[in-house]
Amino acid sequence: MKIKSLFFLAIVVAFISASCQQGGAGKKIKLESEIDSTSYALGVLIGQQNKQGLETFPGGTDLNLDIMAEAFRLYLKGETTVMEPEQANEIVGNFFDKKQNETSQKNLEEGNAFLEKNKAREGIVTTASGLQYEIVTEGTGPKPAATDVVKVHYHGTTIDGKVFDSSVDRGEPVEFPVGQVIPGWVEALQLMPVGSKWKLYIPSELGYGVNGAGSDIAPNSVLIFDVELLEIVTPK
Numbered sequence: 001m002k003i004k005s006l007f008f009l010a011i012v013v014a015f016i017s018a019s020c021q022q023g024g025a026g027k028k029i030k031l032e033s034e035i036d037s038t039s040y041a042l043g044v045l046i047g048q049q050n051k052q053g054l055e056t057f058p059g060g061t062d063l064n065l066d067i068m069a070e071a072f073r074l075y076l077k078g079e080t081t082v083m084e085p086e087q088a089n090e091i092v093g094n095f096f097d098k099k100q101n102e103t104s105q106k107n108l109e110e111g112n113a114f115l116e117k118n119k120a121r122e123g124i125v126t127t128a129s130g131l132q133y134e135i136v137t138e139g140t141g142p143k144p145a146a147t148d149v150v151k152v153h154y155h156g157t158t159i160d161g162k163v164f165d166s167s168v169d170r171g172e173p174v175e176f177p178v179g180q181v182i183p184g185w186v187e188a189l190q191l192m193p194v195g196s197k198w199k200l201y202i203p204s205e206l207g208y209g210v211n212g213a214g215s216d217i218a219p220n221s222v223l224i225f226d227v228e229l230l231e232i233v234t235p236k
Contacts, residue, residue, distance in 0.1 A: 059099030141194025
C-alpha cells in the first residue's frame, strides 16, 4: 500500500474541509488579491482531483474531517500535534489496510454467493476452474490458441451492474494476445469459436484477485463480461 499517497490524499481533503469551515454558510470568502484568488483556485483544483479518490477508497467516508482539518492546520503552522508523522503514517496505513481487508472479505463472500446461485440457472456452464459462461450466439469459426492474437468486442461489469470497461461503449473492438489477459479470459477465449457471443462470469481468482484493479474493480470482485469473438488476427 502506498501510505505516503494516502497520507497526502487525507491532507488534501483536510485542507478543503478547513477552507469550507472558514468560509461556510453565512460567511463568504473575500478574494481581494491575486494571491487570494490563486489560493482559492488551487483549493478547488486539489479538491476536484482528490475528493472522489477518498470517497471510493475503503474507509474513506468514515473519517472525521473536522479532526483531520485541525491536525492539518496545526502541522502546517508549525504548532504542536499529538503525534509525529512517522506514527501518523503507521496509523493511517493500519486503518486503510484493515478497511481494505474487510472490503475484500465482503466482496469474496458476496461473489461466491452470486456464483453459487448463478450456476443453477439454465444454460450456465461451469468449468473445472470455476469459470462460468453462457452461450448467446454459437460461432462456427476456429477456436484460438493461447499464442494467437484475437479481435473482440466486450462489455464488463461487476455483479452490481457497474460498468468498468467496454469496447462496445467506445465503439471500437480491441486486439490482444490470448495468453496475455486475465486467466478467466484466457480459458474462455480458447473455448470460443470465432463468431461466438458469450457471457462470462469470472471468479475473482480468475480475474484480478485480492489486488483488484484501480478504483473500478475492488479486491475479490466477480467480473461479468459480454464477449464477442470477431476474428483471429492473421500476423502481417
